[in-house]
Amino acid sequence: MxxxxxxxxxxxxxxxxxxxxxxxxxxxxxxxxxxxxxxxxxxxxxxxxxxxxxxxxxxxxxxxxxxxxxxxxxxxxxxxxxxxxxxxxxxxxxxxxxxxxxxxxxxxxxxxxxxxxxxxxxxxxxxxxxxxxxxxxxxxxxxxxxxxxxxxxxxxxxxxxxxxxxxxxxxxxxxxxxxxxxxxxxxxxxxxxxxxxxxxxxxxxxxxxxxxxxxxxxxxxxxxxxxxxxxxxxxxxxALPSLGEVSAMMRRHAELLCRHMGEERGCKEFRKHVSWYLKGFSVGGELRRTLALVTSLAGIDELLAGLDPDEPFPVQALGTPRGRQGSPRRVVLPQGWLDDTDGTGCVVDEDLHSGG
Structure with a gap:
């Protein structure tokens, strides 16, 4: 996460x-x-x-x-x-x-x-x-x-x-x-x-x-x-949230991001969440793309106002995976890592930078 x-x-x-x-x-x-x-x-x-x-x-x-x-x-x-x-x-x-x-x-x-x-x-x-x-x-x-x-x-x-x-x-x-x-x-x-x-x-x-x-x-x-x-x-x-209620949640999220990070960075951070919030809703591609490029809270307000607040939550989206899925892949390990399960590891410098 x-x-x-x-x-x-x-x-x-x-x-x-x-x-x-x-x-x-x-x-x-x-x-x-x-x-x-x-x-x-x-x-x-x-x-x-x-x-x-x-x-x-x-x-x-x-x-x-x-x-x-x-x-x-x-x-x-x-x-x-x-x-x-x-x-x-x-x-x-x-x-x-x-x-x-x-x-x-x-x-x-x-x-x-x-x-x-x-x-x-x-x-x-x-x-x-x-x-x-x-x-x-x-x-x-x-x-x-x-x-x-x-x-x-x-x-x-x-x-x-x-x-x-x-x-x-x-x-x-x-x-x-x-x-x-x-x-x-x-x-x-x-x-x-x-x-x-x-x-x-x-x-x-x-x-x-x-x-x-x-x-x-x-x-x-x-x-x-x-x-x-x-x-x-x-x-x-x-009750499942309507698009209007989801829109209000999006606005609250953007507001908190801007409060903690400043408006410019907060809006940039907000962009990644747009597709997750709108998954399953019948929101046009152009509006989605524009929301994913917002640079200000005023811009977010203007775009969110274009959503239909009465659109019901898409029940077909319930129970479906969100975020990353992908395919099985080879695990990248240090050289010789699997040779000994009782050991204390190889000589590997610990990461300095956070971020996952």
């Missing part, structure tokens, strides 16, 4: 429903060395009373120091370690979804993070995938190591790294992990509607869910999730 879950979008989602909203993935080395790009991403909204940071790292020393800085200097209340990212720039360094293959290294990083955060009473969780590919599964070992290290919970995306976002998520693996560990397991993958989340919890025994692509252009999904887990969905179906 790099480039998406910034302070503006987290606030928008928080306005819709209860939950924990994690920032974009940030590198531990970037925090320790005060990298300008990294520090610019470590921004929170004034109403963000529970600050949650997703940390990426391959060196226990950097991860420990970064965790300490986050707790002591930034008032962070939750740290989530990302061991699930499939992006080549991350896996080629042995990070993200590649790292759990090195069980000793995983344990060292988790021990370091939990130990650094413990004096501040800050819980550490981790997110991972099933494994690198079908022949190199890691999730059961990762769950055991997370529990032994004192992690508060583990989230499992039911895909392997080589699947990226293709195919269907394997929820049965989530159920296996639930049975394998004594800490809460959060399920992730293919939660497009609130009903998917309820079904995942029912089928797997997961303690909760983690949502990624499902909320793209749909921040109200968290309203629906809160209602569903409160049992309200079964009593009265939630």
């Amino acid at each position: 790099a480039g998406v879950t910034n302070a503006a979008y987290r606030r928008l989602c928080r306005e819709q429903g209860a939950g924990l909203y994690v920032c974009e993935m940030i590198t531990s080395r970037g925090i320790v060395e005060r990298d300008a790009v990294t520090m610019s991403m470590l921004v929170f909204d004034e109403l963000e009373d529970v600050r949650s940071v997703q940390l990426y790292g391959t060196d226990p020393r950097y991860v420990a120091k970064a965790a300490e800085i986050l707790c002591a200097e930034h008032g962070v209340a939750h740290i989530d370690l990302n061991f699930g990212c499939p992006v080549p720039k991350v896996t080629r360094k042995g990070g993200g979804g590649a790292l759990p293959w090195k069980r000793n290294l995983l344990g060292q990083i988790l021990d370091a993070a939990v130990g650094a955060a413990a004096p501040y009473g800050v819980p550490v969780t981790m997110k991972t995938r099933k494994g690198i590919d079908a022949d190199h599964l890691t999730y059961l070992d990762a769950g055991r190591i997370a529990e032994e290290s004192g992690c508060a919970a583990i989230a499992l995306h039911g895909r392997t790294v080589d699947q990226a976002y293709s195919g269907d998520a394997d929820w049965s693996a989530i159920g296996e992990l639930v049975a394998h560990v004594g800490i809460p397991v959060l399920g992730n993958g293919d939660i497009w509607e609130a009903s998917d989340a309820v079904r995942m919890v029912r089928e797997t025994g997961a303690a909760g869910v983690v949502v990624g692509r499902g909320c793209l252009g749909r921040p109200w999904l968290f309203r629906d999730l809160a209602a569903a887990f409160a049992g309200e969905e079964s009593r009265e179906p939630l």
